[in-house]
């Protein structure tokens with residue numbers, strides 16, 4: 001029987017920059033003897049609105065584990081544009097940090113994505129990955145998804161997509177195959193520490209404090225902090241909490257709502273959110289809203305770990 005993390009090319013491993021997909025990447029790398037075959041590609045799609053900690057974490061995984069990671073950004077969606085010009089390969093230093101790819105997409109679409117029509121994931125991540133593989137001449141490939149064994153409902157959807165056969169790729173979920181859950185991911189990164197304590201020491205003493213953790217480095221973000229900083233898939237309370245910690249961040253999102261002539265959610269604008277965050281009492285929600293946040297690991301399914309819609 002094959003090792004659950006064994007992969008044969010051509011394959012694309014979509015790395016979201018979160019702990020779960022990093023865990024999966026390391027297991028696959030170990031199963032491959034420390035290096036992938038040339039037709040197995042690891043890709044990180046940068047929206048430009050990621051946290052700096054996420055970018056540093058992707059870079060650290062790349063350097064510490066010696067695995068080449070392609071940093072890709074969306075550039076163009078026009079039908080006549082050759083696939084290799086629809087995205088651009090960047091790196092840790094040159095990666096966009098002011099939402100440039102996201103803003104360019106909103107300008108191109110002349111609208112604003114929202115929870116129902118979440119085309120930001122489709123264009124900025126899923127399509128960029130597909131274009132990357134097509135630009136390399138692949139007609140069919142294996143798409144490695146970082147869904148865990150405790151996410152079976154989502155995994156079933158991915159299997160259903162395979163049966164429908166509408167994409168040039170076939171989804172595989174090694175963590176489901178291996179029976180690995182969020183407990184395994186947490187143990188890998190935090191050992192016996194709680195996630196909150198492990199993150200707090202990094203916030204108090206800087207990223208180098210992660211040297212005391214099992215992998216000697218870490219993402220340094222709480223479990224609900226990943227992906228685009230104010231992703232509309234997050235719940236109202238989570239968004240308020242993020243804005244209280246970073247009061248200027250809604251300005252970019254409000255500007256996008258003006259450019260796209262629409263709001264990211266039907267219930268409120270980001271200007272409403274900013275006002276609410278600045279005028280309501282500071283609540284420390286602590287661990288009360290642990291949400292995974294690894295956008296793009298499951299294609300365009302809005303339920304796939306972009307944070308939860310909280311009450």
Ligand code: SF4
Pocket residue numbers: 047118120121124227228230231232233295296306
């Ligand atoms: S994290 Fe949210 S805002 Fe960013 S691409 Fe995913 S769904 Fe869109």
